[in-house]
Every structure is written in structure tokens, then in C-alpha cells.
Amino acid sequence: MAIDPSFEQNREKVDEEHGVAVWGPVDPPENLGIRGTHVAVDFDICLADGACLEDCPVDVFEWVDTPGHPESEIKANPTNEDQCIDCMLCVDVCPVDAIDVDPGRAGRI
Ligand code: SF4
Numbered sequence: 001m002a003i004d005p006s007f008e009q010n011r012e013k014v015d016e017e018h019g020v021a022v023w024g025p026v027d028p029p030e031n032l033g034i035r036g037t038h039v040a041v042d043f044d045i046c047l048a049d050g051a052c053l054e055d056c057p058v059d060v061f062e063w064v065d066t067p068g069h070p071e072s073e074i075k076a077n078p079t080n081e082d083q084c085i086d087c088m089l090c091v092d093v094c095p096v097d098a099i100d101v102d103p104g105r106a107g108r109i
Contacts, residue, residue: 002097003042007034008105018064018077029068036078037105039090045098048072052090052099058083061090 014024023034032043
């Protein structure tokens with residue numbers, strides 16, 4: 001299942017962590033929600049492949065620890081989403097479609 005590109009309408013913003021918005025529901029360690037707004041990563045789909053970290057030309061992503069999550073115990077957090085240049089490389093390379101980028105969304109909070 002891919003990230004829901006309409007998460008802004010379908011989810012509630014419940015928190016801020018590592019500098020980006022958290023879109024619920026969140027029930028750690030199994031359910032971590034979607035992180036970021038302009039650049040959004042569904043932490044419950046991310047399996048820590050790392051292609052987004054390697055390919056992003058402006059280093060938007062940073063690893064964060066998510067111990068106990070069933071898919072992976074680290075996740076690619078869009079910490080620097082305000083630097084995104086909308087090249088869409090991360091969207092293309094993610095093997096599980098965990099990332100959605102939309103310059104029309106609000107971005108960093
Ligand atoms: S769209 Fe491009 S610049 Fe933006 S986060 Fe993805 S790889 Fe980085």
C-alpha cells in the first residue's frame with residue numbers, strides 16, 4: 001500500500017517531531033503515522049531502503065530511530081523538507097511508495 005497523497009484531508013496533525021509534522025493515527029511502536037507535509041514519508045510503509053537519502057540532491061532526509069516498528073527500526077525522516085526542490089527523485093526511487101512530494105502543501109511547521 002502506497003502513501004495516501006490526500007493525507008492532509010484524511011488525517012489529523014497530532015504532533016511535531018524531529019522538526020516536521022506528524023499525521024496520525026500514532027500508536028508507537030507499531031503505528032508511527034506520516035511525517036512531513038511538503039515532503040511526506042509514511043513511516044508505517046518505510047522499510048529503510050535508503051535510496052531517498054542517497055539520491056536526494058539537497059539532503060532532505062535524515063535517519064531517525066524507530067525501535068520496535070515491524071517494517072524497520074530506522075526511518076527516513078524529511079527533516080529538511082524546506083530545502084526540497086521538487087525533483088521527485090525520492091518518489092521515483094522508493095521501492096514501497098512511502099513518499100509523496102507536493103509543493104502545494106504547507107511544508108515545515
Ligand atoms: S523531491 Fe527531490 S529534492 Fe525533494 S525531497 Fe525528494 S529527492 Fe529531495
